[in-house]
Amino acid sequence: MKTLSIVILGLAIMVGSLVTQNVYAAEPSQVAADHLAMAKSYEEKAAALDAVIAEHEQMKKEYKSKFFINEKATPMSGLKKMNAHCDAIIKDAKKLKAEYLDFEKWHEMRAKELQGK
Numbered sequence: 001m002k003t004l005s006i007v008i009l010g011l012a013i014m015v016g017s018l019v020t021q022n023v024y025a026a027e028p029s030q031v032a033a034d035h036l037a038m039a040k041s042y043e044e045k046a047a048a049l050d051a052v053i054a055e056h057e058q059m060k061k062e063y064k065s066k067f068f069i070n071e072k073a074t075p076m077s078g079l080k081k082m083n084a085h086c087d088a089i090i091k092d093a094k095k096l097k098a099e100y101l102d103f104e105k106w107h108e109m110r111a112k113e114l115q116g117k
Contacts, residue, residue, distance in 0.1 A: 032114035039107035046100040049093045056086040056093075 063082045 032111040035107040035111035042104035049097040060086045
């Protein structure tokens with residue numbers, strides 16, 4: 001049983017080293033291009049979150065204007081629930097956007113390093 005475990009561990013190490021060698025065998029220019037593509041992807045994801053933020057800010061305004069036009073149709077608790085809903089989404093979207101922009105900067109920095117800049 002102990003011998004079988006050692007053989008399996010040895011095979012796992014060999015396979016892992018082959019996979020690792022293939023990753024590092026790529027040309028630095030290709031790896032840099034991959035980092036630039038990732039940076040672009042994160043930039044696009046961050047931009048998409050601007051639409052989510054704007055949508056929920058607008059939703060809050062519209063719901064509030066409807067509330068004040070007809071208080072009987074929408075109780076104050078409904079307005080509070082809508083604000084809580086929108087505020088949570090806006091807060092989370094802004095946090096995620098900031099993280100995406102940080103990842104974008106990191107990938108751009110890494111690409112420059114690989115290009116010798």
